[in-house]
Amino acid sequence: MDLTTEAVTTLAPDAASASAGRKLGRASAWKALGQDATTLWGECQGSALYQVRVDRSTYVTACSCPSRKFPCKHALGLLYIVADDADALTETLQPDWVAAWAAKRAATVERREGKIEAATPEQAPEAKARSKRADKRAAAVDEGLATLDLWLDDLIRGGLAAVESQPPSFWLEQASRMVDAQASGVASRLRRMAGMPHSSPDWPARLLSALGSLALLSEAYGHIDTLDPALQEDVRQAIGWTLKEDEVVARGEHVEDDWFVLGSYSFETEGEHLRTQRTWLLGVDTGRIALVLQFAFGRASFATTFPSGSRRHAVLAFWPSAYPLRALVKGGEMTAARTTGPPPSTASLDDFLAIVAEATARQPWLERRACLLSQVVPVLTGERRWLLRDRAGKALPLARGDHWSLLASSGGHPVDLGVEWDGAALRPLASGVQSPLLSNDDALIGEA
C-alpha cells in the first residue's frame, strides 16, 4: 500500500488533528493492529479504548470515539503508522468488530453506487460474473438462514425468560453472522431486538412479535418461489438484497404526478458516520404515497433537498413490491408543479389505520407508512402524554419527545398534518417554519 506521510496529512481536517494524529502514529499506542486485502484496523488507547477501521480502497475511516471530525486523530494515527511502515500491521483475519463494519459498508456502497452508476448495457462476461456472484450470494443467504432457524429454535426452546439476562453481544454476534451471510436486513432486525428486553413493561410481547416476524420472513424465503413475484421482491429486500438505481427504473412501476412533500427527517446509524434521510411524498392527483431514501457520509449534505410543503412535478420509479412505497426520482429531474389545489388527505385516524392494515396484508414486512391527515389537533394531556386527535374524536400517541413547535403552530386548532406511523406512534413530518400545514380555509402556508 503506497501511502505517504504527506498524503495522510492532506487527509486531516485541520492542523490540530494532523499533529494529534502524528502523536498517535506510534505502534506503541495501539493494540490489535491488523490488515487484510480490504481493510486496516487497530485499537487505540485514549481516554477509552477506541476502535478504528479504514477501508483501503476509499480511505473511508470509522472510529468509535465521539469526535465529530473525519478522519479523527485516532484514524489519522493509524494511517501515519501505515505510511511509516506498512508491515506494522499484521496480516490477519478480521475480528468481529471490523467484519461487521466492512460488510455493512459493502452493502451501503452498493446502494450508493447503484445511484451513481449510469445504466450501461452489460457485456456477456460481466453478466456471467454477476450471475456467479448472485448464486454465491444466494448460497450464503441459504446457509445463513438455516443457522438462523436453528438459533431461533434454540432460543424459543430455552424461553424468553432465559434470554432476558443475556448481554447485547448475544444478539449482536448473531447479527454479524447474518452480515457475513449477506443478509443485512436480518442483521438489523436482530440488532433492534438487542434493545428490547426490559425496555418497557410489555417487552416479552414485543420481542415475541419481532421474533415471530423474523421467523415468518425466513419461512417465506424458504419457499420464495411459491410467492407472488411482487412479494418475492419484498422478501428479498427484507433479507438484505438491494437494487441498483437502473434496475429500479427498469423493473419498477413509474408514476408521474405532482408530488407534495409531506416532510423529511434524518438520523445517524449507530457508531457509523452514515446518515440516512427519509422523505415522504404524496401524489396530488394519484394520491400515491412514496418514500425517498438518501444517504450521506459524515458532514456531506444530501443530494436533493425536499422542502416541506413544496410540490414538484416528477416521475417516480418505485422499488418492485407487493405494496410499492420506496421510490426514486427518475433521472433526478423535477420540474415546476402543475397543480395548485390541496393534496388528498385522510379524514380520520381509523381510516388511516385501515389503509395501514390493507398495506400490511399485502406486504407483511412493511415497517412504516405515511399519510396526510386532515383536521387533526395535537394534544398534551395532564399526564404529559402527547396525542394526536382527529375530528372523529379518536386519538393515537405521538412519537416520544416534545412537540412544542407543532402545538404552537396549531394553537389547539385543527390542522392538516403529514405523519409517519411505525406501528406504535405517529411522527409528525413537519413543524416549524417550513410547515406544510394547511389552514382551515385550505390556504397553503410555507409553500416553497
Place this chain on the structure above:
Amino acid sequence: MDDALVSSALAGTSRRVPDLTTTTPIDSLIGALGDKSRERALLLAAGAAALYDSAGLVAAKAPDEQAPAPLETRTEASPRAAALVALMLDDGTYREFLPEALERMRRAGLILPPWLLPDALAATGDVREALRPVLGERGRWLARFNPAWRWAVDSPVDASGSLPDDAKTIWENGTEAERLAVLRLLRRHDPAEARAWVESVWSVEKAEVRKDMLETYAVSLSMDDEPFLESTLDDRSSTVRGASAALLARLPDSRLAARMRARGDAVLSFEKKMLRGWRIDVTLPESVSKDWLRDGVETKPPHGMGAGQWLLEQVIAAVAPNHWEARSGAKPRDLLAAAAKTEWEDALLQGWRRAATSYKDVDWAALFYRRDRKDGAFSIDGDLLALLPLDHIEKITLDLVALIGASDQNGWTLGVLGSALDAMPTPWRPAFGSAFLVALRTRVKDVVKEGSYRYQQSDIWSQAVRALPPECFGDALLPWRILEHKDAPSIARQWQNQIDGFMTSIRFRQEMIKEIPL
C-alpha cells in the same frame, strides 16, 4: 398478542408444551402448518398473531377537548423580522439589539409568529420583560402547558406604566420581586396608598425586605414621606437606617437635612481674605454623638482613609451644595480653590461630588464631572456629566473624541470617552451623531497614521451602534479610510477589525429597523 402465546414463549418449549390456540382465524393457519417443530410453530404463530393485532388496531377515544388558543387581536411581524428575532434569541452576537427589536414590535402592535414561540418562551433573563407584550394570545396559551414557561402567563407587572387591576392581590400574595415591582408602580400613581401598604406590613417584614421597600420611596419622593422615613431611623437594622438616611438627605426640608446642615455649619467656617481669596476652616467634633449615628453617619472609615476625613465627607455629602454658597456668599469655584488649600481637600471634594449628584446640582456638576490626575490623565464621572445641559455634554464628548490616543499609556482616553457616551441620553441627536462620526473618522485616521497608539479594547463601538439614530446610519456605513503606518501594520488591522464589526452591527440594526417599522 395472545397471553397464552407470550407465556409459552417466556417459559420455553423445553419446559412446557406451547398452547397455540388463539381463538382467532390464525388457528386454522396453525392447523395447516403440518410437520413443523413446536418451536417453529410457536414462532410462526406469534408472527401471524403480531400481524393480526397490528391490522386490527383502532385508535383510542381521545380525552375531552381542550380550549384552543383565542384568536389574535394583533398582526404577526413579517417573516424577515421574525427571522431576525430568532437569530438574536439564539446567537449571542446580536443579542444586544433584541430589547430594541421587541420594543419596536410592541409599539407597532405586532406579535411573534407561532413557530417562534417555543424559542421565545425558553428565553431567560431580562429579555422576558420585553418578550411578554409580543407573545400574543397563542404565546400565553402555549405557556400554560409547560411549567418552565410560567413567567409568560404570570400577572405581568408591566414596568412601562399602568397599575394592574389585581395589584393588591399581587402585593399580598406575590413573590418578593412581584411585590416590589407593584409597589414601585404604585409609588408612581398613588404614593399615599403605597405608604399605607408599607406601613401596614412594616413590623412583620424581614430587614432585607424592609430595605428594598424603602428604596421604592425614591420614586415620587416627597416631604409627605418624611415622617415615616424619620421614624425608621430608629430601625434595628443598619441597612434600613442607611437607606432612610440616604432618602431623607435628598429632601432639603426634612429634619435630617436640617440636622446635617447644622452639623455642617458647625464643622465648616468660611472667611474671605482680602488678597488671598476664600479660606475654609474645618472643626470636627471630638466624638460622634448618638444622633449622628441615628442619621446614618458611620464612624468606621473605609480602608486607607482617616476617621476625620470620612466623617467630614459624610457630612458634606448630606448637604445641598448651594447651601454653602448661601451661607458663605462664595461662588462654587471659589470654594473649590479654598478647599485645595486645606489638608481636607480630598474629603471636601468627594463630599461635594456626592452632594452634587444626589441634589442634581448643575453648577457644581459642571465643576466636578472631571477629575484630573497628576499624570495629566483624567476621569469622567458619568452621573455628574449627565446633569449638565445636553449641548454641553455633546460638546465635551466631541472634545474627548479628539483626544483619543494622545499620551495614552493605558487606554484611558477610550475609557473617558466611554464614560461620557454612557452619560448621553439615547438615541443621540442626529447632529451630534454626525459630528461624532466625523470626529471619530478623523481621529482614527490620524492615530493609525501616527502609528504610535496600539488599539485598546473598548465599548465605544457597541455604544455607538446602539445609540446612533437611524438618520446617521448612512454616515456610519461610509468607508473608513485607514492608512497603515509602515512600521506598525498590525495597528491598522486592529482598528479595521473594530470598524468592520461596527459596520456589520450597524447593518444588522438597520435591517431590523427596516423590518419593524413604527
